Amino acid sequence: MTDGIPIEITGLTKRFGAVTAVEDLSFTVAPGRVTGFLGPNGAGKTTTLRLLLGLERPTAGTASIGGARYRDLPRPLETVGAALDAAFHPGRTARNHLRVMATAGGIRRNRVDAVLAQVGMSEFADRRVGGFSLGMRQRLALATTLLGDPRVLVLDEPINGLDPEGIRWIRGFLRSLAAEGRTVLVSSHLLSEVQQSVDDVVIISRGRLVKAGSLAELESEVSPRTVIDSPDRARLAAALDQAGLQYVDGRNGLIVSEPDPAVVGHAAFVGGVEVSALHRLASGLEESFLALVNGGAQ
Missing domain, CATH: 3.40.50.300 (P-loop containing nucleotide triphosphate hydrolases)
Incomplete structure (x- = not known):
């Protein structure tokens, strides 16, 4: 060549x-x-x-x-x-x-x-x-x-x-x-x-x-995050907003720019929201991509 x-x-x-x-x-x-x-x-x-x-x-x-x-x-x-x-x-x-x-x-x-x-x-x-x-x-x-x-x-x-x-x-x-x-x-x-x-x-x-x-x-820019979901995502989003947590929509829930699931779960608890999924994101590359194309944190 x-x-x-x-x-x-x-x-x-x-x-x-x-x-x-x-x-x-x-x-x-x-x-x-x-x-x-x-x-x-x-x-x-x-x-x-x-x-x-x-x-x-x-x-x-x-x-x-x-x-x-x-x-x-x-x-x-x-x-x-x-x-x-x-x-x-x-x-x-x-x-x-x-x-x-x-x-x-x-x-x-x-x-x-x-x-x-x-x-x-x-x-x-x-x-x-x-x-x-x-x-x-x-x-x-x-x-x-x-x-x-x-x-x-x-x-x-x-x-x-x-x-x-x-x-x-x-x-x-x-x-x-x-x-x-x-x-x-x-x-x-x-x-x-x-x-x-x-x-x-x-x-x-x-x-x-x-x-x-x-x-x-x-890949080096991917920081730890938490995934949380609820049957009522609108109420969950409102609870995260109330707690001052930033998040984006993901395929399997809301992806929160907070590495500690306990902090995210507490925000949902305070908001009286039923939680169906809560875990730390193991590999956030695809989710970071989605965050970029969706315009960043809501």
Whole structure:
């Protein structure tokens, strides 16, 4: 591999009429690393990727790949491989799909067998795509992005809906691509999906950047917290407010920025609230992610 190519997003803004999908967004994706582009559904991730790939025009700011806009790259498919909303003709075989894509992109047809082998699909090459599982379709989408042997990979929710075996495979595959010096940007709405795959994270919410840095930095910032729940969350929230405790909504209760469950439980007791769960949070990384995208403490 030659020198890596960074992705640079600077002051990027996109408005659709009165709706601002992306606002003043800036971050860099480094070569040789897997970067998780994270945020809840509707946060602006797909819009950002479409702006990066020239599928939308920005209202303001720039999105560049190695210092150039996608549309200005001399041979874009040999620089960037992207999988956004991959669509396949169900009657075509995997091999034929890749041949069509290679011909359309001016790519040598001998790359077809190479990428089929790279994603472990050689034995399925002549099967019709209509009979593929979701995992096999994800592999075919990856094979399509690799046709031009690009140094930059942009993948939108590649792990979504996969079974555990498929998740393990794609995690290792992404790592191997980054180890070759490629720039790998992977979007997801759940940190837990990509936590074992990524080196860096870019977290956005409501179209704005809320965190960018290494995963290790994010992990180091996680402080002990307490989870509490009640059949009546509204009354529980009121009791925590009365006690001056800060909290955010979690999947299994309210996550309180107080490490001692006794203090949190006492607040619920004083408020006369029935408690159905109360425990110290063992690993708060995903909860910290949720706190960031939900706008911090209530």
